[in-house]
Amino acid sequence: MLLLIPLLPFVGFLLNASFGRRISKAAAGAIACGSMLASFGVSTIAVWRLVGLPPESRALAQTVLRWITSGDFDVSFTLRVDPLSALMILVVTGIGSLIHIYSTAYMHEERDSEYARYFSYLNLFAAFMLVLVLGSNFLVMFVGWEGVGLCSYLLIGFWYQKESAADAGKKAFIVNRIGDFGFILGMLLAFVRFGTLDFQEIARSVAALRPETTFGTLSALTLLLFVGATGKSAQIPLHVWLPDAMEGPTPVSALIHAATMVTAGVYMIGRNAVLFGHAPHTLTIVAIIGTATALMAGTIGLVQNDIKRVLAYSTVSQLGYMFLAMGVGAYTAGIFHLFTHAFFKALLFLGSGAVIHALAGEQDLRRMGGLKRELPITYWTFFTGALAIAGVPLLAGFFSKDEILYRTFAGGHLWLWTVGLLTSLLTATYMFRVVFLAFHGERAGEHPAPSTEHPAPSTQRHLHDAPPAMALALIVLAAGSVLAGYVGVPRAVGGSNRIEQFLAPSFGEVRLKPDATNDARAALLQPGQERQEEAASATEGLERGLMGVSSAIALGGIGIAWFFFLKKKRAADEMAVRFAGVHRVLANKYYVDEMYEAAVVQPIRIASDEGLWNGVDVRVIDGAVNGVGGLVGGSSSALRRIQTGSVRLYAVSVMLGVVVILGYYVWR
């Protein structure tokens, strides 16, 4: 049954890819949405069955085939559902279905064949994403991992006739490949070290070890895997592809570059929580990279003028939060944030898509404004999403983000907590900057912009709010953005934190099997966890206090945005002028792309062209070869005579040579 989950969208892909040119838009959309909804249905049934099992044995597995066998390397294509992957398949198929439905309206202006092509890619993406989260070993995960990268490439470059879109797709693929380089080596090291690639077996072997106090094999292994994660989840230093990925259609940004694929790195760490837990050095690096990325992306997000780019940097920043959580050993908090983020970030992207749709392709915040009246559904849903991401109390983002900050604080990582809090302020500010600039105030520019997404210039006198298919997705996601947090209300405020209990077995939290030796080891293995336990019981007050701080920060951020971008717009411009240097650096994304171009791309290109090809190949090697040829031939004319001479003669002389040499040996 598990195979059906990825197989259904894959069949949808095959149908649309094969017959897409011959069927109507309605049929193509129906195939795509139908296969996703069916997959969602099967996923629900699978999760239902899973929940029916006792907590310590919650897992379903299906081996599809023995995939690659060579000597002691014997890897099966096995799918497995446990609580963690259960959560993921629900997100992928659930939010995935909504985004498919949304797309039927959003992409409606495309030609029939393009429309089907779009949906075939989207279905293929879902299939690979499901393989990624269902894979029970590194190799199957890697199939999904690379597969989603491919679909990302295809969808970013969906409008392939635009050079910038094609470039962005290629950049995404190549940057991800750099990450994959680490992932592959990590995978090889894991196999050499443990003799298996199966997550369960590796976790079992690792659990018997002590955490590494020095930088050893486990640290190297996890660090290599983390390199893979930085690629897929756009963390420093491989974050550069995600903002460019906004060249793709907006629903793609929502599904792939916000809700699902980019969280794969976080998921991968969660999946290997036991392994990472034994490599504290790596965890420290993960936490620092995550925090740094969160801050960096947040500051850039503050000054971007393209609505989708703001959301892209926001995604990078929120992913940084998730890595911070993973790095401090708060796996549940990280996955919880992944879960809530999927709702509100998908919502925000789809909302921005509705704006772009209404404005015939306009993406520049400076030419928006006052859309609140004309696009009420979009406005209210977007507003809800913004509240959720900003961390306003009682919405989804509040609970999950707060959990991360609290665990960071409780784990004793004061610096990380401070930066996290600062980022939280930035989040609220840049998000409400978008809200105020786009929806409040007055409409700035009426003239149609050079449209990027909807090349068909529609002469709209008054704007249309989201059509039904789009509105449906927005409303459902808005509801999710409000409610998703309630699966993880902390005990400190009277909740039961059900998500933590649900996910615990996936993170190999040993206290589920209470026997004496395990308890002792648990204390040894999970120092952070233990500390958190103590802190939780001892200082519920602290948790409530910290909640108050983050709430205040969120509201403060919104207030700042209100002041600069609604009340006194000139103040923002004045700030930009006064701190022109800072503003320029931020607007140019810290010049990271330029540095890579100058330090890596151009040197390699020039060295390959001038050095290797025209230098080594043409001059050195061919020079030597021709030189030898010249020597042997005596002169070039003699050489030419040999060369144009008949090859039959040549063959004869070869055979003659054979005979002579043979004769020598025989009769000697």
Added chain:
Amino acid sequence: MMFPILSSLVALPIAGAILLLFVRDDEHNEPLVRNIALVVSLLVFAQTLLLWSRFNAGSAEFQFVERHAWIPAFGISYLVGVDGISLLLLVLTGFLTPLALLSSWESVHKKTKAFCIFVLLLESAMMGVFVSLDLFLFYIFWDAMLIPMYFLIGIWGYDRRVYAAVKFMLYTMAGSVLMLLAILALAYLHNAATGAYSFDLLRLYDLRIPPPMQFWCFLAFALAFAIKVPLFPFHTWLPDAHVEAPTAGSVILAGVLLKMGTYGLVRFAFPLFPLAASYFAPYLALLAVIGIMYGALVAMVQPDMKKLVAYSSVSHLGFVVLGIAAMNTQGVQGAVYQMLNHGVSTGGLFLIVGMLSDRRHTRLISEYGGLKRVVPHLVAVFLIVTLSSIGLPGLNGFVGELLILLGAFRWSPRAAAFAASGVILSATYMLWMFQRVNYGPVNNDKNKTMRDLSAREWAILVPIVAMIALMGVLPNMFLRPIGPSVERMLNQVRQGAGVQIQAIKNSEFGSRNSD
């Protein structure tokens, strides 16, 4: 007596060629000539499949062995056989030859009859190389193969075809002359040891060759094979040969001929000279890793599609040699698998480039752009083959690369790390080419009227795509017959060299580390 299926594989294409000699060479007969050649090559392919179906995958030994005395005085015999290492290479040869013939359907109109005859003779020689278990016989096929290839490049190639053909010929001959000396030395040594000459590979395997001789012989074999592979720095004939060769020539050259180098290492150089092989393996691996990166970097800056694919071959074949040099199960099995993969996917790439250049008579990337809009089907297949070439999991290339990297990692993590950078580089050059050819606006008016795939071209590409998917999804189907023979070969090398290997290897490592 059993039907001599291996001899039939060698003889059938020759029979086809002889049949063609009796067809009068004029314009009317062109379709007839082509059809005869195609039918013959399809029959050969069917035979290779029959061979596979009858092959006992559980056995490591040579099967379907035929032995006839030929020149008994020198111990030369007609000895052929097949094991897991050569089996699928025969199938690959059978698979690619009809596709190569089909690819020339519209582009070759000059001396069609001669063209078909040469392709069939080439097929026969290639089959001969893979089935020969007698070194003399092997050498004859090895050299015989050069002649039809020389003509294919020299007559039906592009502008600088003669230069390329001669370069190809001279390079290869330089290597094979030394190999011939080594072969003769082996027969001589056998005489010295047993009192009788022998070119019988199975007997020579058991020969204990004293170290200095072993080293020289290994080097002679290895050089011949390294040129054929081609291993860096012996590769410069390849780009020229590929660029100038007609599509059919490129397909066969990349698909099969290059594999003879790596096949030779596995079949001859390593098991015949185990001690020397173990000694030189790290150097081979070093050249292989350099080749992986070098080929990829140079591919990145090529303006010509065929040259780009040619340099990518240098990179991909570097993986194969690395796997062999790693000398463990995954490495060698992955190497054999990767030989097949490379044949299918690079063969596919050359076929596609050939189709483009049939339409536009240029191979320059800059002449294209935006083709996806104009010829969506062709571009879709192009994409699949590109992805196969860059090793996307689920397609064929990944399986080979992964096994090779694992084998290499077990031998030397550092070598594997350098080799794995090929993963990044291959994506860079392939996607760059793909983008410039297929994406963007259609700027060149000549591209606007390009036609999409014809039925004939579909017939060429569908088998390629099917193989790419099949080998990616069900690799065990292919790995199973390869396995036992690889193990046997590895044992042969390990036992042959015995304890001495380890001693030498250790000191070798020691001196390398102290550098």
